[in-house]
Amino acid sequence: MTGNEPTLCVxxxxxxxxxxxxxxxxxxxxxxxxxxxxxxGLVGESGSGKSVTGFSILGLxxxxxxxAGGRIRFKGxxxxxxxxxxxxxxxxxRISMVFQDPMMTLNPVLxxxxxxxxxxxxxxxxxxxxxxxxxxxxxxxxxxxSPDERLKAYPHQFSGGxxxxxxxxxxxxxxxxxxxxxxPTTALDVTIQAQILHEAQKLCRDTGTALIWITHDxxxxxxxxxxxxVMYAGRIVEAGGINQVLDTPHHPYTYxxxxxxxxxxxxxxxxxxxxxxxxxxxxxPPGCAFRQRCPRASRACLTEPEIHELKDGRAVRCFHPYEExxxx
Ligand SMILES: Nc1ncnc2c1ncn2[C@@H]1O[C@H](COP(=O)(O)OP(=O)(O)OP(=O)(O)O)[C@@H](O)[C@H]1O
Ligand code: SF4
Ligand SMILES: [Mg+2]
Numbered sequence: 001m002t003g004n005e006p007t008l009c010v011x012x013x014x015x016x017x018x019x020x021x022x023x024x025x026x027x028x029x030x031x032x033x034x035x036x037x038x039x040x041g042l043v044g045e046s047g048s049g050k051s052v053t054g055f056s057i058l059g060l061x062x063x064x065x066x067x068a069g070g071r072i073r074f075k076g077x078x079x080x081x082x083x084x085x086x087x088x089x090x091x092x093x094r095i096s097m098v099f100q101d102p103m104m105t106l107n108p109v110l111x112x113x114x115x116x117x118x119x120x121x122x123x124x125x126x127x128x129x130x131x132x133x134x135x136x137x138x139x140x141x142x143x144x145x146s147p148d149e150r151l152k153a154y155p156h157q158f159s160g161g162x163x164x165x166x167x168x169x170x171x172x173x174x175x176x177x178x179x180x181x182x183x184p185t186t187a188l189d190v191t192i193q194a195q196i197l198h199e200a201q202k203l204c205r206d207t208g209t210a211l212i213w214i215t216h217d218x219x220x221x222x223x224x225x226x227x228x229x230v231m232y233a234g235r236i237v238e239a240g241g242i243n244q245v246l247d248t249p250h251h252p253y254t255y256x257x258x259x260x261x262x263x264x265x266x267x268x269x270x271x272x273x274x275x276x277x278x279x280x281x282x283x284x285p286p287g288c289a290f291r292q293r294c295p296r297a298s299r300a301c302l303t304e305p306e307i308h309e310l311k312d313g314r315a316v317r318c319f320h321p322y323e324e325x326x327x328x
Pocket of ligand 1: 100
């Protein structure tokens with residue numbers, strides 16, 4: 001790995017599900033990078049392809065799905081051409097995921113200490129006592145009070161927010177280079193989400209861990225992520241620095257998401273509802289996938305827009321993006 005190489009580089013990723021009813025292009029032509037210690041927010045409504053993007057990076061896409069195209073490079077090495085065994089070795093050690101459902105990470109019948117010690121000793125040759133100390137410190141780091149006591153608890157003895165912290169501390173325990181955190185879509189309050197992300201961001205900055213934070217709520221990552229990629233129907237429609245995107249959204253979908261949030265950077269403010277529904281990925285209309293919900297749609301939008309790089313590392317996939325003056 002050269003000094004300038006990002007931790008993760010995803011290029012034109014396509015992950016498709018070959019179902020009986022047809023091909024579902026869950027992730028289509030997705031590209032982004034994440035640098036050491038950087039937090040990238042991946043935002044979009046339900047079904048936009050966020051989790052499938054995360055699973056693709058981990059090599060966890062099961063049939064009928066598969067990576068149909070593109071490249072994923074991790075610290076300069078291609079993951080997409082890696083044999084399954086080596087990809088598996090990276091999971092849990094160099095790359096970890098906090099799943100949308102923390103119970104996918106946590107085993108309900110095992111005490112937290114058993115699970116955390118196992119996570120360490122699976123990848124490192126250290127004594128159980130040392131592993132236990134590391135587990136206790138990791139719990140403390142994510143804001144779990146009395147970590148010595150809490151190590152003896154079972155997952156169901158934690159609240160939803162605490163359980164997510166535990167899952168995050170397990171993800172962090174081997175000091176991975178990359179963590180993909182998939183925020184639960186339900187149950188947890190956005191303020192709690194933002195608190196957990198705030199702690200995660202500090203820890204990742206300190207260790208140089210790159211972090212991808214998946215959320216359906218832009219307000220959660222406001223002020224906490226460095227950059228954001230907004231996904232719609234399997235594609236990135238807008239990308240850029242979080243503050244720039246929040247202040248001057250270019251894509252009509254992003255604009256709709258944040259347009260009526262009273263204070264754009266206010267966490268916990270309700271998200272704007274955009275009229276209409278996400279189109280089915282099985283029957284995407286020709287042209288821009290947002291066309292039927294878009295107030296700026298024109299005849300040009302019957303053709304599919306390409307993503308355009310703009311200045312300041314921003315990008316937008318739209319024929320009629322809002323300009324800075326229009327949204328300032
Ligand atoms: N195993 C599967 N078989 C068929 N289609 C799938 C499968 N898994 C995911 N998909 C499809 O891929 C699309 C993207 O799903 P994904 O789970 O990535 O969405 P998401 O953005 O994470 O949504 P949410 O916010 O609800 O978690 C969806 O349309 C979904 O129906
Ligand atoms: S390409 Fe057209 S339909 Fe699509 S978001 Fe832009 S203006 Fe709207
Ligand atoms: Mg998801």
